[in-house]
Amino acid sequence: MSAPVETRLSFLGxxxxxLHAAEGNPINTCIQCGVCSGSCPVxxxxxxxxRRLIAAIRADRKEMVMGSNTYWYCAxxxxxxxxxxxxxxxxxxxxxxxxxxxxxxxxxDGLIGPTFSETFVKxxxxxxxxxxxxxxxxYLFTYGLQDFLLEAATATGLMLKGRMPLLPAxxxxxxxxxxxxxxxIPMGGKR
Amino acid sequence: MKKYAYFPGCxxxxxxxxxxxxxxxxxxxxxxxxxxxxxxxxxxxxTYFAIDELLAYTLCARNLAxxxxxxxxxxxxxxxxYKNMYSARKHLxxxxxxxxxxxxxxxxxxxxxxxxxxxxxLIEVMVQDVGLEEVKAxxxxxxAGLKVAPYYGCQILRPRKDHEDVEQPRFFEDLLGAIGAxxxxxxxxxxxxxxxxxxxxxxxxxxMVRNLLQSALQSxxxxxxxxxxxxxxNLECYxxxxxxxxxxxxxxxxxxxxxLVGLALGLAPDRLGxxxxxxxxxxxxxxxxxxx
Numbered sequence: 346m347s348a349p350v351e352t353r354l355s356f357l358g359x360x361x362x363x364l365h366a367a368e369g370n371p372i373n374t375c376i377q378c379g380v381c382s383g384s385c386p387v388x389x390x391x392x393x394x395x396r397r398l399i400a401a402i403r404a405d406r407k408e409m410v411m412g413s414n415t416y417w418y419c420a421x422x423x424x425x426x427x428x429x430x431x432x433x434x435x436x437x438x439x440x441x442x443x444x445x446x447x448x449x450x451x452x453x454d455g456l457i458g459p460t461f462s463e464t465f466v467k468x469x470x471x472x473x474x475x476x477x478x479x480x481x482x483x484y485l486f487t488y489g490l491q492d493f494l495l496e497a498a499t500a501t502g503l504m505l506k507g508r509m510p511l512l513p514a515x516x517x518x519x520x521x522x523x524x525x526x527x528x529x530i531p532m533g534g535k536r
Numbered sequence: 537m538k539k540y541a542y543f544p545g546c547x548x549x550x551x552x553x554x555x556x557x558x559x560x561x562x563x564x565x566x567x568x569x570x571x572x573x574x575x576x577x578x579x580x581x582x583t584y585f586a587i588d589e590l591l592a593y594t595l596c597a598r599n600l601a602x603x604x605x606x607x608x609x610x611x612x613x614x615x616x617x618y619k620n621m622y623s624a625r626k627h628l629x630x631x632x633x634x635x636x637x638x639x640x641x642x643x644x645x646x647x648x649x650x651x652x653x654x655x656x657x658l659i660e661v662m663v664q665d666v667g668l669e670e671v672k673a674x675x676x677x678x679x680a681g682l683k684v685a686p687y688y689g690c691q692i693l694r695p696r697k698d699h700e701d702v703e704q705p706r707f708f709e710d711l712l713g714a715i716g717a718x719x720x721x722x723x724x725x726x727x728x729x730x731x732x733x734x735x736x737x738x739x740x741x742x743x744m745v746r747n748l749l750q751s752a753l754q755s756x757x758x759x760x761x762x763x764x765x766x767x768x769x770n771l772e773c774y775x776x777x778x779x780x781x782x783x784x785x786x787x788x789x790x791x792x793x794x795x796l797v798g799l800a801l802g803l804a805p806d807r808l809g810x811x812x813x814x815x816x817x818x819x820x821x822x823x824x825x826x827x828x
Contacts, residue, residue, distance in 0.1 A: 386727055386728045387733065387737075387740050390739065417737075418737050420582075420728050420730055420731045420740075420744075421582045421690070421732075422690040422731070423690060423691065423695045424690070424694060424726075424728070426694065427693075427694050427695060427696050427702045434695070440585045440589075443585075443587075444585075444588070444589065447586065447587060456736070457735065457737070458586070458736040458737075461583060461732075462583040462584075465581065465583040465584065466583070466584060466587045466591075469577070469580070469584070469595070473577040473578060474546050474549075474577065474578050476546075477551065484735050484736070488738075492738065495777045496777075498776070499774065499776065499777060502773070503551060503773060503814070506812045506813075507550075508551045508553065508812060509550060509551065510549065510550040510551075516576070518645055521645035521646070522598070524645070525644045525645050526591065526641075527644075528640060528641035528644060529588075529590055529594050529637075529641050530591055
């Protein structure tokens with residue numbers, strides 16, 4: 346008798362399907378060489394290196410991957426991507442995992458990245474432009490007192506040099522822009 | 537006069553305003569007109585792709601379609617904007633379904649993308665389109681004796697756009713050489729500044745900035761030159777925080793390459809936004825005999 350047909354997509358299959366609008370990402374061809382981890386300037390701060398994270402995806406260790414800070418600490422420098430000998434776009438894989446955990450609303454506690462990203466997108470969808478002071482509220486209050494004061498001092502320095510925006514910018518054809526957005530994500534962009 | 541649709545990007549509106557004015561001024565002095573892209577929107581930065589890929593491409597496509605309407609190629613001074621719009625165009629060209637879907641949305645703004653406008657980085661325009669010989673010919677006050685660390689950062693090079701050398705590029709050094717400055721051998725010139733981690737993982741970003749500043753000083757640089765607003769802000773505006781965290785005493789000026797090019801072309805410092813730095817650049821310029 347033949348084995349029953351597998352109807353549930355594996356985690357590897359799910360992640361593989363998440364990549365680029367235009368093409369897939371050959372995660373399955375990873376040879377675990379570690380060039381990505383060796384090239385990554387943030388690896389020392391991650392709980393799992395990129396190489397180990399790819400191994401975990403291929404081993405279907407979904408919880409380990411979803412609880413990891415690796416992709417939220419990725420700075421998008423693409424050093425891994427240009428060096429991977431198997432042509433895996435690792436930085437885009439990190440983006441895909443960010444999206445996946447945001448959709449599932451399940452990511453490591455205490456990360457600033459997810460809230461920051463969501464605030465950023467809301468700001469742009471609402472005005473067409475980014476605006477630093479609004480973005481600041483998504484992370485500043487998670488800081489301890491010393492870091493908060495350092496950040497405030499930096500902002501003051503920038504303000505004195507005329508480098509801080511006092512008013513948010515917005516594009517001219519904002520209504521059209523919002524309708525464009527609504528054709529992509531029907532829930533996005535309040536009218 | 538060469539003409540491009542200029543996409544300043546959100547940072548250049550305020551926090552990197554000196555990049556904006558020096559880009560316009562130095563380009564003009566090189567015979568390049570940067571006509572601001574009509575009603576441009578944010579490119580999505582590094583955070584947008586974390587939320588929705590399709591929407592991120594749509595944002596870029598709106599700008600590209602607008603440039604097409606103006607019949608011009610797009611020039612971005614920010615490496616992040618450049619990379620986003622370049623990649624969006626690449627994907628749209630390969631994927632007809634994606635393009636159709638996005639064009640359906642763009643028709644709400646009377647725009648259509650067909651791929652007519654190419655995407656360029658401003659430094660590329662100066663090095664390739666204007667050309668180093670032409671730059672050299674227009675230099676009035678060569679920055680002789682000024683040791684500059686050419687900081688490439690990431691997204692201007694990576695991901696690889698075409699077949700260019702992403703491990704040992706030389707175009708930044710060549711441009712600095714053309715304006716008479718002395719590019720130093722900056723070991724970490726391709727290493728990331730931390731980008732948006734300065735917000736989402738401050739500890740990591742500050743340590744990355746520290747490493748870069750240290751490497752630049754070890755290479756003998758008096759100034760760091762950047763081609764991206766986020767690199768400039770991280771390297772310059774966060775120096776004090778680096779000093780507090782690590783007990784260092786960095787005081788390295790960080791200028792945009794357009795400011796250095798402008799000085800060499802004989803433009804006055806105040807027309808290039810010089811004076812809005814948090815780390816004063818005048819002593820370094822004066823020491824090299826360029827404090828005009």
